[in-house]
Every structure is written in structure tokens, then in C-alpha cells.
Amino acid sequence: MQSLNKIKFILFSLLFLIMIFFSIKNTLVVGGKFILSNITIREIFFYENNIIYKGTHEPGQRYLNLLKKNYSHIKNFNFYEINEIIKKIKTIDINKTDYSLEYELMKTLTKLSKLPISEKKISAIYIPKNIDVYWNISCDRFMAPFITPAITNILMVDGLPIHNIESCYAHKREYGYARYIEYNKKSSWKKLDPKALCRKANKDGITKIIELIEVEKKFFNTITYDCKDFK
Numbered sequence: 027m028q029s030l031n032k033i034k035f036i037l038f039s040l041l042f043l044i045m046i047f048f049s050i051k052n053t054l055v056v057g058g059k060f061i062l063s064n065i066t067i068r069e070i071f072f073y074e075n076n077i078i079y080k081g082t083h084e085p086g087q088r089y090l091n092l093l094k095k096n097y098s099h100i101k102n103f104n105f106y107e108i109n110e111i112i113k114k115i116k117t118i119d120i121n122k123t124d125y126s127l128e129y130e131l132m133k134t135l136t137k138l139s140k141l142p143i144s145e146k147k148i149s150a151i152y153i154p155k156n157i158d159v160y161w162n163i164s165c166d167r168f169m170a171p172f173i174t175p176a177i178t179n180i181l182m183v184d185g186l187p188i189h190n191i192e193s194c195y196a197h198k199r200e201y202g203y204a205r206y207i208e209y210n211k212k213s214s215w216k217k218l219d220p221k222a223l224c225r226k227a228n229k230d231g232i233t234k235i236i237e238l239i240e241v242e243k244k245f246f247n248t249i250t251y252d253c254k255d256f257k
Contacts, residue, residue: 062100065108066093068115075124077162081194127159127243134246135177138236149234149250150183150227154217157240161187165194168201183227183235186213224253 069092073079079086099107120129138151151174153160163170171185189198189212199207206212218226223235235251 062093062096065111065115066096069111071118071123071125077165080164081166128163130245131159135174138178138180146180148232149236150181150232151178152183152223152235152237155215156217157238167191167193168198168203183223184213184218186211188213188215220251221256224251224256228253
């Protein structure tokens with residue numbers, strides 16, 4: 027009986043050790059993937075800002091190639107190269123990269139996110155279609171309209187993308203867009219004036235329009251229209 031109990035104890039101990047081993051291994055693998063993915067994402071800031079590489083559902087080939095390269099460094103114990111990349115990304119000056127204008131855009135949207143809730147309830151943001159840095163922020167053209175409400179918690183006016191535009195994620199009836207198609211709601215390249223914007227927004231109880239203005243392709247300003255002035 028004692029011998030049987032001893033065998034059971036040994037088997038249980040082995041099973042427990044195996045579980046710990048695989049738990050630690052999985053943690054290291056997942057943690058390693060997370061760290062390398064983070065390094066790779068930051069490394070991309072040193073490359074060309076081209077819409078064809080900026081997917082949201084499928085990682086772009088450029089990203090996968092860089093990630094594969096970094097995995098190779100780890101696999102071959104080439105920690106010098108990884109350390110050099112880390113030192114490089116730690117000194118990134120976003121204003122000296124191709125992504126500087128996108129950075130300025132996000133700063134502007136973040137600033138709008140700090141408006142009082144009372145202002146947000148009566149406001150809508152308008153981003154003209156000629157502001158390429160916004161509408162070309164991803165090769166998934168149907169994702170862009172979600173960025174502004176997500177960051178600012180303010181709705182958009184005339185925020186639909188151009189429906190017949192090419193998209194790397196060409197599911198044009200997803201994200202709720204089928205509803206807009208059902209009601210024949212469309213957008214166009216035409217820039218709307220304050221009166222037209224207010225006419226659209228008033229239907230939803232909006233009384234202020236915040237228009238995003240791109241200044242010399244360097245930074246952004248906003249101009250606010252009070253719809254009472256455009257009746």
C-alpha cells in the first residue's frame with residue numbers, strides 16, 4: 027500500500043512539474059512575442075509612411091518581414107542587433123519621421139477629447155475629405171471614421187468614407203455600414219460649407235461644428251461654427 031502511495035505521489039509530482047514547465051514556457055513565448063511585436067511596431071517609424079503597408083486586420087508584409095528578422099536575431103542569439111534596435115527606437119523623434127503629421131493629428135483629437143461633456147453633447151467634428159493624413163490613415167478605408175469618435179467621444183458629421191473607394195479590407199457592409207447603404211446615405215469628395223454642415227447636424231440636435239484645419243501640412247487647428255449663425 028505504501029509503495030502504491032509512493033508511486034502516486036511521484037506521478038503527481040511529475041505531472042505538477044510538467045504543468046509548471048509548460049506554464050513557464052507559454053508565458054515566456056507569449057511575453058517574448060509581445061516584446062518583439064512592440065519592438066517591430068516602433069521600428070516601423072523609421073520606414074516610409076505608405077498606406078499600402080498600413081492594414082488593420084491583416085499585418086502588412088513589411089511588418090511581418092521585420093518581425094521575422096527580429097525573431098531570427100533572438101533565435102541566433104544575436105542580442106547585439108536587438109540591443110541596437112532598442113537603443114534606436116528609444117531615441118525616436120516622431121517629428122523627424124514620415125509619421126509626424128499623423129502624430130499632430132492625434133494630438134489635436136486628444137485635445138478635443140478634453141472638452142467638457144456638455145460641449146461634446148452639442149458638437150460634431152467635421153474632417154474634410156482632402157485631409158489625406160486622416161482618410162489615408164489605413165488601407166482599410168472604412169476604419170477611419172471610427173477613430174475620431176473613439177478618441178474624442180464626439181460624433182462626426184459627414185463622416186462616411188467614399189463608398190466606391192478601394193480598401194484592403196473590402197467588407198463594405200460590415201462595421202454597420204449596411205445600415206447606411208439601406209438608407210442610401212453616401213459621402214462625397216466635396217467640401218461642405220458651415221451652412222450645409224449645420225443643416226446636416228441640426229437633425230441630430232447638434233448646434234456646433236468643429237472643423238479640422240490642416241496648416242501647411244505641418245500641424246492642425248480647429249475652427250468652431252455656431253449653427254445659430256447659419257440659419
